[in-house]
Amino acid sequence: MTSSHESRGEQATDTSEEALAQLVRAQNTISGLAPVLVDLVAAFDAAGHALYLVGGSVRDALLGRLGNDLDFTTPARPDVVKELLDAQCEVVWDTGIEYGTVSAQHRGQQIEITTFRSDLYDGDSRNPEVTFGDTLEGDLVRRDFTINAMAVRLTMVDGELASEFHDSAGGLADLSRRVLDTPGTPEQSFNDDPLRMLRAARFVSQLEFSVAKRVQDAMTDMAGQISRITAERVHVELNKLIGGADPSAGIDLLVETGLGAIVLPEVGALKMTEDEHKQHKDVYRHSLQVMRQAIDQEDPEQGPDLVLRWAALLHDIGKPDTKELKEGGGVSFHHHEVVGAKLARKRLKELKFSKSDVSDISQLVFLHMRFHGYGEGAWSDSAVRRYVADAGDLLPRLHKLVRADSTTRNPKKAGRLQRTYDDLEKRIAEIAEKEDLARVRPDLDGDEIMRILDLRPGPDVGRAWSFLKELRLEHGPLEREEATRLLREWWAGEQA
Known part of the structure; x- marks a missing residue:
């Protein structure tokens, strides 16, 4: 793969071992796609139009995690792109053609090709006035982050697929340093599209990157701009964040910049609430730890369990409203699970979550304290039945949430809690052998x-x-x- 670097100073000419290894990885990945791409690339070559793999597809190829969705850009106008795809692909759809995008399914890959853009934003919404551009650099500079502003020109040379790497914004250097930065100023980028602030937090979670200081400063100064974004779009980004490799880091960034106070105010409010066990700086840190421990119990083959993760994050949001000072010191949070379930339902509804997700997440919040009565005395078989019946299909998730909720640093106490829950699960299994507890x-x-x-x-x-x-x-x-x-x-x- 040959390289073309322009602008962004020294970062744009990164030749570190990590960067070189990423380029080799991307070259191997793209070469492996030759059986899929050669006819498509040849068609664009023959028509005299350049074709570039771009954005997240290049980023993921460099990281060695490219999936089945391929994004391309081209100077060819949308009607030309559609004509070329119609001649090569099994299925073509043009629902995004007014924005310059034509999509297709080609040899098992989902392909999306967008004409160069040089959009104009009005500063009121995130919907630009679509303007087609004529240069690759103009298309790349409008993108959200430098790691998504790289491109690979694909051509056919002597019957073989050839590629040329373009990195005018210094994305490779930022990718090697695992840092999110913007091609232009973050203030302009976020003013154009405030959703990019949430995307920053999402990428922190998904890619386990950090953000450049100027990006975090701009997010802090411009947090209020997120009100320009619809609840539906916020919901999508938050779900992607929660489903990432390190959602705690993404949530942290939202809270630290003030975005969390707007999109998830109940979570940031936990920083003001002391943990009654005094084992954590605050209930906020405890909640992030519970989410991490819940994630540790997921089945890797099943993928992220978003309902469990959300329940773990929100399980204690009722504590600020139920905090009471105890005589002699300490605090209590009686019935915080009841208040928390109501708050969870309200917030999730406002974020346009599905009815089933709202019900499941809030029910887990409501039930997460029920088990603690078990440790205070033996439950009757009736109490065990009610625990199972109230949880219903959520019982496996409730098991994980309750176990994750033990964050004490006292190994004896932690062991005692786990043994007690082991005993409850044993009781459930014993009763289930005699009767159908799954459907009481x-x-x-x-x-x-x-x-x-x-x-x-x-x-x-x-x-x-x-x-x-x-x-x-x-x-x-x-x-x-x-x-x-x-x-x-x-x-x-x-x-x-």
Whole structure:
């Protein structure tokens, strides 16, 4: 791979061993894509249009993590791009053509080709006036970060795929140093599109990079600009952040710059709340540690569990509103799980999370303290059933959340908590061997209830069903005759 470096001073000519290794890695990755790309590149060559792999695809090739989505840029106008793709690809769609983007599926790869852009922003929204450009450098300089402002020109030379690396913004040097910086001034970049501030925090999490000081300063000064971004877009970026390799670092950046006070104020508020165990600087640090420990329990083959991660981060957000000083010192947070669940529901709804995610995350927050009653005395089988029934499908996640919530530095206390929870899981397994704990339902269904009590569909059937479910939770499975007898007795009492 040949290289073309321009501007950004010494950083643009980085020849460190790390940078050279990344270039070799990218060359090998791109060469491996030759069977996919040669016909496409040849078509653009024949039409007289340059084709560049660009942005995140170049970054990921340098990092050795390129996936199945390939981003390209070209001076060719969108109608020409569509015509070329129609002739080469199995499926082509042009839903983004007004913004200069045409997408396709080609030999198992998702391809997106965008015409050079030199957009103009009005400073009020993040939607630019789309203007097509004529130079690669003009296209690259408008991008969010230098690590996303690199390109690789692809051409065919003597029947072989050839590549030339372009790095006018110094992205390779920043990639080698694992630093996020902007091609131009961060103030201009963030004024053009405030969402880029959240993208900075997301990349800190996903790539485990740090941000340049001038970038963090601009984020701090311009945090209020994030109000120009819709809740839906904020939600998408936060989910990507939470699903990253180090979400705690991304959350930290949001809180430190003041962005967190706008998009996740309940999390930043935890910095003001003392941990009752005095084992952490504050409940905020405890919550980040709980999230890390929850992540440690994930199944790597299943990928990030966003519901578990969000529940871990938010599990103590009810503490600031329930803080009480104890006589003789210390603090308490009675019923913080109840308050926290309400706050979680409110925040997640405002961020446009799905109904199922709002329900699941807030329910985990609500239930995370339930286990601690188990350590104060043996639970009856009924209490174990209720714990399982209230958790429902969330039980595996609840197990992980409760275990992650132990952040004490006292090894004896930590061991005791884990052994106690081991005992509860053993109890659950023992009861589950005898009855179907996964689906605790009444011993009689709705049709049977209506027949036995001579009822028509209505609220009375629901009340009877609830009564039988309480019996089931309290006593376990009942014989049909016994359930029928108790139902009749209950109904007679209701009619008295």
